[in-house]
Amino acid sequence: MDAEREVLDVLARNAREDIDDIAAQTGLDAAAVADAIDALEADGVVHGYQAVVDWDRVDEGKIRAVVEINVELDRETGYEQVADRIAKFPAVDALHLVSGDYDFAVEVLGENMQDVSEFISEQVAPMPAVTQTVTHYIMETYKDGGIRFEDGDDDDRLSVSP
């Protein structure tokens, strides 16, 4: 495996690993790790580093919705142009073009349900290319970013064994 891929595998599991620890885990030297991270960022492989948050456990937390959007394209307007306009809204957390019954899957983050529905009805639905929206509010999150949301997994192994 090349150095960038090894570093990427570590960061994808835990973006807070420091350079020395990544070096120790991969067997690379610290300078090589730093170079690999620079390259991953410069090449647009790594776009940022974020915490995986369970917003249900935060006072005054946030609400998340998955919105299906159908669009109608014309000679001047392709998916790229529509995506560009939708993605500019700060409330849009993630935006994917998907196969299947609708065109875009949009993850929207808002303060509350009203906040999200106002955003969809006032900002997204009126866009000329948008023909239909269906909003699914997320009621409960069980797993996100590959991490299961649950209370600590008890280690019930014997503390010393042969």
Next chain:
Amino acid sequence: MRISDRARTLPESGIRKFFELAEARDDVISLGVGEPDFSAPWSARTAAIDSLERGKTSYTANRGMAALRERIADHHERYDQSYDPAEEVLVTTGASEAVDLAFRALVDPGDTVAVHEPTYISYGPGIELAGGERLTVPTRAADDFALTRESLEAAGAAEADLLVCCYPNNPTGATMTDEQLAEVAAFCRDNEIRVVADEIYAALTYGEDHASVATQPGMRERTVVVNGFSKAYAMTGLRLGYALGPTEAIDAMNRIHQYTMLSAPTTPQYAAIEALDRCDDEVAEMVEEYNRRRRLVVSRFNEMGLDTFEPGGAFYAFPECGGDDEAFAEGLLEAQGVAVVPGSVFGEGGEGHLRVSYATSMRELKEATDRIATFVEGR
């Protein structure tokens, strides 16, 4: 009640004392655990659950389900091991049963059984229970705890009837290359020594693929290979292992097994079929994670001045702590709440070392190695 001499005179395991010391505290980070911190792959667990829902709670064939034996034989092609699933595979209740059966089937009273040390603690008592005499062959830190012809000769192992060979090794993490095994194989052929090869950690190697002594020329017919699902598939508690060997050895082991065990437990056999069919990717992911931890732990020990060779397999590092390893381990537990196992528990050649298991989360490994560094500085 009167207890047999056989049971009474079996020594208490040296691990027991550290288990009790560690269990007495509730703030301990344990690097003393000899099993994976992962759970068995979920698809293997669901296969076990499905089998229960379908009412699959009867005995299986003595030798284990045919479908499982076929998959085990296929699986071992990756180690260049070729065995007939009908005649040369026996599914057992953990690799531990396979080791016990091998001793009972291959050892006559008074036979000499050579065991390299430091090694897993169960072979000595198993040999004694089978009526054999244990001959210790120390391996050396200078050889990265590989078994050499020189050490076999020096220990007088030419007289042995049987050799126990456990690589990748618990507690050292040592592995052996084909070239190193060729020496051992030549020694066994020259002296007509049979071999029990405990290869339970075969799937957990870092860098080079596992090499088996049984694939050396002339060794297949004199070797019983023991393996199982505990370490590779994180299924220790499901108790499923197996033996591979020439027909006459597997027949003899099965003759004992049919009376003492009848068959290995049925539910884990379903889990094992699924594990062999579909869980290679999950094993590969576990191996990658162990490998990252291994590198971190080895570099941290070397940085703090406890020399540690690079272990090629299993999930143990074996740093040198110098002097009295039991006192070091007790002091470390007392002062810093970190449990490790003193190397001397695993026999000759282990003294002055610590067995450090990295089957623990990265976060805990970092915290534990920080605490050990503090302890070492304060000495």
